[in-house]
Amino acid sequence: MTQKRPKTRLERFLSQLMLVFIVILLIIGILALMQATLHPFDPVVSKAELTLSTLDKTLDSSLFSGVSLGTIVVILSILTLSMAGQGVHKRQYMVSYWRGILSSLIFFVSDAFYRYVRSQGMLYYSASLALFIVLMLILVEIISRWGSVTEERERRTELLASIVSGLSFGLLIQAFEAFIAIAKAKVPELLHVFM
8 A cells, every 4th residue: 555645845835825715715706696696795895995096096196206105005015024924034035135126226227328328339338338347346346345254255146146137137128129129120021921
């Protein structure tokens, strides 16, 4: 007789998640059926719609430079829930958080920089690219050597990985934009050929 293999932690989590999902769907289905036939929740639904409409207008209002209150609430909620979880290393979370912001900043700055310099001509573009790489490496070395010697290698690795991931994302965006531009130019030609 073969022994049944015990479930892994992932399998247990997925089965519990599926069970909770099915129970929630059943409850929602029963409540929706009751509402469709008997309408017991009409006052609650109208009050909720009014409240949510007011909340939506408040959250959608722009605070500064197009940043809405809703965006800030979502970010703070996710940040708070993440930090409150017991399965999260707080220090590592904050390091990764700042690393992600650094990657995004590198992407934003490099993308704006590339687009501006490219419009000035290839000579400026090449020279600026070399200067950009040198400045990045110098900046990484300054930040890496700022703290203790034991953490220097780890900090350098994290910074370089953040910079390269930001630059890689910028490259992917540019490649996607080039692909879209080519597709827009070629699709009408192909349609004209086949028609």
